[in-house]
Amino acid sequence: MKSNTRNLYLIPYVLWILLFVVAPILLILYYSFFDIEGQFTLGNYKKFFTPVYLRMTLSSFWYAFLITAFSLIIAYPTAYLLTKTKHKQLWLLLIILPTWINLLLKAYAFLGIFGTFGFANSFLELIGIGRKQLLFTDFSFVFVSVYIFIPFMVLPIYNALEKLNPSLVDAARDLGASWWTTFRRVVFPLTLDGVKSGCQAVFIPALSLFMITRLIAGNRVITLGTAIEQHFLVTQDWGMGSTIAVFLIIAMAIIMVATGNRK
């Protein structure tokens, strides 16, 4: 009796999962087997393994990797400093704040900053480097993406560092470890879970970025995300778009498992 009522509570949840998680995935899988004329085919999968799409996949992974790496390099020290500041909550809020602003708004803001007559170029001119083409470059794409993703990297690392028992650091120092050794052998391994969560939270969405690629990188950077968008909205080749999505989902699942916490 009791377990029956508990199962009743689960119904909305299960419905939700079925409707919005399982069904779309199945639909994508289904569409991936049809060509543009609505004929059943395996051609989409064959096409995915052609150099065009493989290169696109590679470039997606490469940019996602760059974005994750730079986010990590910036976020780790930031999170560390955060744990040492007096007004932790305030600083944390300031870091989280930008995530409340719509992605497009932020992208447009950067269009202004990086534009030919934007703030960044004025600054470059002031320090004597002169105006540069900033917008529509790899640099601006990675820069803006890193800016957008950093809070998602900082938070889990910050939490992991906060949980770290400070006397472990003392103990390592006591046993003769320099600052660097203490970091390498104690602090980093013990905050690795936070780093992994952060990397997941950045790498996976970065794989399928598409708005920024167009706005900031001016379609110079073509990722799987852009390709999916193009297929659905421009070429109307839903089958190919779905096929790419299937591979993206598989890639994400693999990353989740690989970086998951074994416990």
Added chain:
Amino acid sequence: MDKNTIIRFEHVTKQYDDDPPVLDDVSFEIERGKFYTLLGPSGCGKTTILRLIAGFTEPTEGNIYFNGKVINNVPPNQRQVNTVFQDYALFPHLNVFENVAFGLRIKKMKESEIEVKVKEALRFVNLEGYENREINEMSGGQRQRVAIARAIVNEPEVLLLDEPLSALDLKLRTEMQYELRELQRRLGITFIFVTHDQEEALAMSDEIFVLNKGKIQQSGTPTDIYDEPINRFVAEFIGESNIVPGKMIKDFLVEFAGKQFECVDQGFHPNEPVEIVIRPEDLEITKRDHGKLQVRVDSLLFRGVHYEICCYDQDGNEWLVHSTKKVGVGDEIGLHFDPEAIHVMRLGETEEEFEKRLGAYHEVNHEK
């Protein structure tokens, strides 16, 4: 300076922000190869002293010497000191072997040598065969021993132990007290042990520093401190005691509870107001008329080894007696004590003045 001195604090003050100082002008010396205990209530600065010795924090004023050299600014990884932390601070991502090997690996010791040393250290703390255990698979007592092994394997000149036994149950605790004392004797290195448990301090130490509010109240051997507490705080903190106000009539004669008693203390001004300490176990229950003091039993508590009897004299002073004899509540009894059992404390006397007076007194006694 004495060659045997390994650590010396010289007028060390430690202050955080504008708070009152945590340590206030503390000076002491630690000799090589002895077992020292820092004893005091919570928040008195015990851990702070250890952290200063280990190098996790720097003194605000004063100097700390190690083997005759000032080490105020030497970082902890360059000090010949290792610590057993209050919470053990074992590395949860490493197993027992790797925890113990941590310091040796940093010294870039050869793998074969590390193996030998770690095994030896684990044997020392009776943990042979636990090398591959994870830390979360060890009991509290075992963890503590891993922490000790991790510290001693580096062969430090001084081992600092911050309340390492406080998390253990009474039986294990007593066992570990013996083991630690034994370990110190075998290793022959200096131990500085922190506790707020006076029995632990009395049982283990060569020398005790009693601390209160960032100051050393008294230092000495366990018997010195137990028998000759310098002030009310020490007397109350070390064991139970009866403390009553009194007056030193002249040398060897003291007045309290409305009577005059023969005693062995001297060096006071005539009629100087003092405080009298008599330990509960030094009071002997007699028939009312045979006792030096007449009291009335107020309450009785069975403590296992003895009864704890609370009595009042006619002046209203409370007298605590430890006795194996049972008495009835409300009984009028007598209390007997030897002149040696009376310990007279001068009001507001510093440790230095106390030592001086005691020294003079010993000289007089030797001349006799």
